[in-house]
Amino acid sequence: MNLVFGSPGRYVQGTEVLAQAGTYLAHCGRKAVVVIDSYVLGLIRQRLDDTCAQSDVELHYITFDGEITADGIAGLRAAAAEVGFDMILAVGGGKCIDAGKALAHTSGRALITMPTVASNDAPTSKNYVVYDAHHQLSEVGHLLVSPRYVLVDTSLIAQAPRQFLLAGIADALTKKFEAEQCYKSGGVNMFGARPALSGLVLARECYRIIRQYAEPALAQAGTGEVTVAFDHLIEAVLLMSGLGFESGGLSIAHAMTRGLSKIPGAQQQVHGWQVAYGLLVQLVLEDRDAELMGDMLSFFQRIGLPRNLTELGVPNVDNSVLMQVAEPTLKAPHARNFSSVSGGALTCDELIGAMRALEGLTH
Known part of the structure; x- marks a missing residue:
């Protein structure tokens, strides 16, 4: 099997990246559709307009405040169809970035991502998640190519509340353990290929940096101030985590989102919280x-x-709930990237036993 390592075309991180955005967009074309939510639009529109005017880049804003559902994506495509565009700039949190990816998938245009929070590693990756009307995962889409540019303005991200950064830390924390399992089990990465050692190395370094800098960086969240610890942590949460999971592979921690999104209470939680629990299991x-x-x-x-x-x-942890989590988890593709201690394929009983053991350790 071929080894595949994938990454964005260019990753740019710093405190003045928003002010320089026009320069990078000009490398991709002259007319951009900007997928952005209403709140973020109010926060950055003037600065984005100014930098793009200097680089002769025309912007057409489409506000996206909905969910990543088939209907939401269809509405976005209809709005974009009225504009002749060369590229897509997806700005904001995971929803807007995934919406931008869905639009890039069907249009074939270059995608530039600009996260305003570090709540997950979506900005660097090629895949996006689509949910049904009940907020249950319905499909995972895959771009043919990764984002052309990832523009990370750490001053913007430092203004976001602590809970966003905590979710990103939780998501990134799992990648070392999942990449190790994928490699050990002879599994496949997000390119359907043999995991790259480079992805494994990045996932391991991501974990080391998180453990070193998470707590001081969380203390800075929401202040707007970018310290060395904060800067290092953002690189780990967005870049190392993204490259680590795509090229290194995922395992049980992420497979568990399939089951956890089916049960009341857990399904309302952010992705990072679900996978953090999945990591402990x-x-x-x-x-x-x-x-x-x-x-x-x-x-x-x-x-x-x-x-x-x-x-x-x-609210209630009983056998039926544990079974509701376990069965979809084991059907997820990532569940195959796991070497059971028993030597065989992971069973429902083993997974339920692990969840029960965790309850015993923490109550």
Whole structure:
């Protein structure tokens, strides 16, 4: 099987990136559709208009405040069809960036992403998630090519409330353990290919940087001030995490989102919280030693991540709930990227047992 490593065309991070955006957009064309939510539009429109005017880039704004559903995407495509555009600039959080990807997928135009929060690593990746009307995951779309540019203005991201950064940390935290499992099990990465060692190395370094800088960076969140710790953490959460999962592969922690999105309480939680819980279950399945489990549970408690289903918002944890989580999880493609301690394929009983064991460790 071929090894495949993928990445955005260029990743740019700094405190003045918004003011320089026009220069980068001009490399991709002269007319851009900007997919953005109403709040962020009010926050940055003047600055974005100014930088693009200097570079002779025309902007057409489409506000997207809805959900990433088939209907939401269809409405976005209809609005964009009225504009002849060379590129798409997706600005904001995960929803707007995924909406921009969906538009790029059908139009074939260049995609530039500009995150205003670091709540996940969507800005660097080629895939996007579509939900149904009940906020249950219905499909994962894949761009043929990765974003052309990822423009990360850390001054903007430093203004966002703490909970957004915490969600991004939670999402990135899992990547080392998932990439290691994918590599160990002979699984496939997000390109349907053999995992790249480069992706594994980035996922491991991502985890190291998170453990070193998460707590001081979280203390800065919402202040607008960019410290060295904050800058390093943003690079880990957006770039290292994104490249680590796409080229290194995913495993149980992300597979569990398929099951968790089916049960009340957990389905309302952000992606980062779901996968953070999924990581703890994966570590139990791996039969990790008490020292690592204790360290991870302590870290989760200090920064405010869920350590069990109750903390994830599930009101009643019983057999039927555990089965509702386990069955869809094992049907997820990433679940195959796992080497069970027993040596065979992971079973429902093993997964339910791990969830029960985690409840016992944390109550």
